[in-house]
Amino acid sequence: MNVPSATVEDRLVLERADQITMKLMRWLWPKRIPLGAITTFAGVPGEGKSLVVADIISRVTRQHRFPDAENPLEDPGEVLIVAGEDDTETALVPRLEAAGADRSRIHVVRAVALKSGLQSEREVRLDQDVQKIKDTLRDNPGIILVVIDPVTDSLGAVPMYKEQEIRSLLRPLRSKGMAVLLVAHLNKKEGLAAIFRVGGAGAFIGLARASWLFATNRETRQRQMVPLKNNYSSRSTPGLVFEFEEVPVRIEGKDELVPRVKWLGESDVDANDLLDAATLRADAKSAAVEFLKEILEGGPKEATAVKNAAKERGISERTLNRAKAAINIGSFKDGNKWMWRL
Numbered sequence: 001m002n003v004p005s006a007t008v009e010d011r012l013v014l015e016r017a018d019q020i021t022m023k024l025m026r027w028l029w030p031k032r033i034p035l036g037a038i039t040t041f042a043g044v045p046g047e048g049k050s051l052v053v054a055d056i057i058s059r060v061t062r063q064h065r066f067p068d069a070e071n072p073l074e075d076p077g078e079v080l081i082v083a084g085e086d087d088t089e090t091a092l093v094p095r096l097e098a099a100g101a102d103r104s105r106i107h108v109v110r111a112v113a114l115k116s117g118l119q120s121e122r123e124v125r126l127d128q129d130v131q132k133i134k135d136t137l138r139d140n141p142g143i144i145l146v147v148i149d150p151v152t153d154s155l156g157a158v159p160m161y162k163e164q165e166i167r168s169l170l171r172p173l174r175s176k177g178m179a180v181l182l183v184a185h186l187n188k189k190e191g192l193a194a195i196f197r198v199g200g201a202g203a204f205i206g207l208a209r210a211s212w213l214f215a216t217n218r219e220t221r222q223r224q225m226v227p228l229k230n231n232y233s234s235r236s237t238p239g240l241v242f243e244f245e246e247v248p249v250r251i252e253g254k255d256e257l258v259p260r261v262k263w264l265g266e267s268d269v270d271a272n273d274l275l276d277a278a279t280l281r282a283d284a285k286s287a288a289v290e291f292l293k294e295i296l297e298g299g300p301k302e303a304t305a306v307k308n309a310a311k312e313r314g315i316s317e318r319t320l321n322r323a324k325a326a327i328n329i330g331s332f333k334d335g336n337k338w339m340w341r342l
Contacts, residue, residue: 028145028179029056030069031233034209035144036176040228042184042198042205043214048223048242048261049183052214053147054099055261056181057081060145061102067240067263077144078105080136082124084153097249098258107140125156126169137175146173149183152200160200167203182208186275188287188314194271195228205229212239213271224267226274239267288315288323293342296329300341303331 026035033039033056041049059066063076083092088108096103111121112129124133126148137143148154158165173180187199194213198205205211211228226239241264248255291313295306310320330341 025232026177027072028060029066030072031230031237032066032210032212033179033181034232035179036174037209037232038170038174038180038182038207040182040184040198040204040208040211041214042186042211042228044186047214047216048225048244049214050149051095051099051244051259051261052225052242053149053181053183054095054101057096057106057145057147058099058101061105062100064100068266073144076102076105078107078140078142079145079147080107080109080133080140080143082109082133082146082148082154084123084150094249094251094256094258095260098247098260100260105142107136107143124154126154127156127158127165129156130169130172134172134175137178143178145179145181147181147183149181151182151184151204163201163203166201167207170203170207189316191316194275197275198228213274215274217267217269217274222264222267224269224274226267226269226271228271239269241265241267285319285322285326287313288319289327291315292320292323292327292329292340296340296342300332300334300339303338303340306340 027033028035041053043049057079058064059071060073060077060079063071063073065071081092088110092108093103096106109124112124112132113121133146137146152160155166155169158169160166170180170182182204184204185199186197189197195205195211196202198211205228208229209231210233211230213226213228214223215226216223222241223243224239224241227237230237242261243264244259245262246257246259249258250256288310291310292306295301295309307317307320310317324340327342332339332341
């Protein structure tokens with residue numbers, strides 16, 4: 001009998017730990033954004049995530065000091081941006097200019113050029129274009145930071161809640177000596193620990209080595225950037241407080257006021273306290289009110305169908321009932337079914 005040789009089989013590759021040379025952790029932003037890893041910025045829209053990203057890009061491209069630490073880069077770095085929500089000409093680039101970034105070191109992915117078909121170009125889709133991004137990084141070795149804002153706009157055909165598929169998309173983006181920054185939104189699921197409030201698959205947090213929450217402290221009315229997780233740094237790394245300020249930017253021959261970040265100092269607020277269900281109750285109720293107005297605008301709907309649709313939107317039944325009472329939604333019975341109407 002012929003026995004297949006063991007030499008042609010796949011096998012584990014081993015290396016003794018005492019033969020591995022230890023190396024110091026490398027950082028883009030000390031203790032906050034590690035090199036060679038993924039970092040996630042998460043928060044509801046309008047809390048300053050993208051403006052903080054612009055501020056970071058400015059410090060990377062100018063080699064300027066970070067608000068709480070010296071810049072560890074030996075030279076100014078280049079940045080690759082995949083932006084889905086903000087218009088490039090009217091929002092993204094003016095904000096980069098307001099932040100003081102060196103725009104000659106910033107590469108914005110406008111689209112993917114197509115060789116054939118009815119369209120000449122399309123938007124970036126990570127399920128198809130990761131290799132194109134890697135090729136771009138190979139051809140531009142000065143790029144030290146990749147920003148995808150928001151990441152859920154660039155997933156392509158992969159649903160944002162598919163855990164293993166998302167991990168398979170994001171893993172290849174990691175590269176030694178380069179940071180990947182993903183911008184994500186929060187879901188509307190009240191009462192969960194802050195780390196579970198990031199929308200979509202758990203991979204957006206699980207695969208990241210550092211994750212930061214952006215939210216407004218409702219007591220102080222200050223915007224804050226606080227840690228959700230930080231695998232490579234001390235758990236005591238504090239959050240930061242910031243506000244917006246406007247500066248003039250020359251656009252089409254006129255000075256236009258454009259927002260940028262102004263750092264105010266450290267924060268000792270915990271992410272769970274910042275996102276406590278009570279603090280978000282008003283926002284959640286407001287979203288539920290708008291949902292009810294939308295779904296009942298065309299006429300009465302079966303109560304069960306309304307509740308199921310709300311659940312799909314991430315609106316809890318408790319929040320839905322508060323919203324129902326707030327705008328006096330009427331209930332009546334049609335045969336054996338309870339109906340709701342405006």
